[in-house]
Amino acid sequence: MQRWTLGEDDVRNQESLAQAAEMLRVGKLVAFPTETVYGLGANALDEAAVQRIFAAKGRPADNPLIVHIADQRQLADLLPAGYEPSHVEKKLMDAFWPGPLTLLFPVGQQVAHSVHPGRDTVGIRMPDHPVAQSLIRLCGVPIAAPSANTSGRPSPTTAAAVEEDLADALDGLVDGGHCGIGVESTVLLVDDQRAIILRPGGVTQEMIANVLDLPVVYDANVTDANAPALAPGMKYRHYAPNASVHVWWGDPEDVHRAMLELLIDDEVPSARPLPKASIIAPDDFLSRYEFPIARELQRPLPHETYEDALAKNLYQLLREFDHEGATDILIHGVNPGRGLGTAVMNRLQKAAEGRVFRV
Numbered sequence: 161m162q163r164w165t166l167g168e169d170d171v172r173n174q175e176s177l178a179q180a181a182e183m184l185r186v187g188k189l190v191a192f193p194t195e196t197v198y199g200l201g202a203n204a205l206d207e208a209a210v211q212r213i214f215a216a217k218g219r220p221a222d223n224p225l226i227v228h229i230a231d232q233r234q235l236a237d238l239l240p241a242g243y244e245p246s247h248v249e250k251k252l253m254d255a256f257w258p259g260p261l262t263l264l265f266p267v268g269q270q271v272a273h274s275v276h277p278g279r280d281t282v283g284i285r286m287p288d289h290p291v292a293q294s295l296i297r298l299c300g301v302p303i304a305a306p307s308a309n310t311s312g313r314p315s316p317t318t319a320a321a322v323e324e325d326l327a328d329a330l331d332g333l334v335d336g337g338h339c340g341i342g343v344e345s346t347v348l349l350v351d352d353q354r355a356i357i358l359r360p361g362g363v364t365q366e367m368i369a370n371v372l373d374l375p376v377v378y379d380a381n382v383t384d385a386n387a388p389a390l391a392p393g394m395k396y397r398h399y400a401p402n403a404s405v406h407v408w409w410g411d412p413e414d415v416h417r418a419m420l421e422l423l424i425d426d427e428v429p430s431a432r433p434l435p436k437a438s439i440i441a442p443d444d445f446l447s448r449y450e451f452p453i454a455r456e457l458q459r460p461l462p463h464e465t466y467e468d469a470l471a472k473n474l475y476q477l478l479r480e481f482d483h484e485g486a487t488d489i490l491i492h493g494v495n496p497g498r499g500l501g502t503a504v505m506n507r508l509q510k511a512a513e514g515r516v517f518r519v
């Protein structure tokens with residue numbers, strides 16, 4: 161595997177990116193950073209290359225891939241001949257591209273079939289990351305890229321996490337540092353009547369509602385539980401570490417009390433933590449859990465809320481706790497009805513297999 165490391169300043173290191181782009185163009189697999197998570201890329205017009213993505217990840221064959229472009233003109237490579245984006249689609253692209261919004265379009269014949277198994281739509285997004293954009297421009301073809309993890313593992317937000325899962329399967333890896341947002345893009349199905357969020361992500365329901373004069377709803381609320389999932393990826397157990405994850409959200413003091421109740425065994429006079437519990441909590445609460453492996457979130461930047469810091473660090477922390485052999489991971493959650501909290505709590509629901517409690 162070839163590995164290129166790009167610092168903030170050499171994002172325009174065209175030499176490395178040109179090599180990576182050439183690999184993609186000729187059908188190889190190259191992982192690269194986006195503003196959400198790292199992607200495992202292949203030429204979206206090359207069926208053999210796309211099939212290698214499924215083999216590398218151990219991905220179920222019925223789970224479609226998102227295609228990444230750097231310029232709206234590339235839509236012509238992906239949509240049926242003569243298809244003109246609708247007024248609503250144009251509005252969304254203008255408002256949120258580049259950015260973490262994946263839109264489903266009717267798919268053109270040129271797109272490799274494995275990108276959209278059994279479906280007549282293709283998910284497309286334009287990543288807001290200089291490395292991803294340069295790479296796509298340089299290779300000149302649209303890039304199919306799922307998150308660059310083994311299926312079922314937390315998505316990678318660093319190049320090291322990509323290597324941990326996929327080193328043997330990759331031809332190339334572009335290391336562009338830590339991803340900014342940390343949870344995946346919003347997947348949106350839209351027509352003239354309404355917009356349906358199939359996967360909550362970096363672009364929130366409020367942001368979409370502000371731009372459209374249409375109802376913006378959640379798939380979970382409109383689809384019968386027994387109906388086939390509109391976004392197949394959402395039905396799999398996902399984002400799961402080996403440890404048991406427990407999440408509480410609500411008033412932070414109440415969350416703190418609920419966590420202590422689980423941690424402290426009343427039967428034993430000397431309070432005893434779970435054998436190997438790890439904690440994710442806001443900075444000002446961490447010091448109140450008195451055992452050694454409570455771990456601080458990467459210290460939030462001054463303008464960053466706990467919610468943003470949680471989104472950005474969650475996957476990486478889950479991986480680290482697994483390495484440390486944690487048996488239980490206790491997490492101060494956030495309000496799932498607001499902003500990025502919806503995406504974070506959606507991922508936590510899966511990681512916690514339902515152990516999410518409102519206090």
Ligand code: TXA
Binds near residue numbers: 223224260305346
């Ligand atoms: O932020 C992201 O979206 C990242 C970066 C790399 O761009 N990619 C990503 O891809 O998360 P992946 O494959 O891990 O998740 C794609 C999700 C899955 O839930 C999949 O089922 C859904 O999008 N999806 C893709 N194409 C679809 C389609 N045509 N119809 C319905 N769902 C689709």
Ligand code: MG
Binds near residue numbers: 306307315
């Ligand atoms: Mg994924």
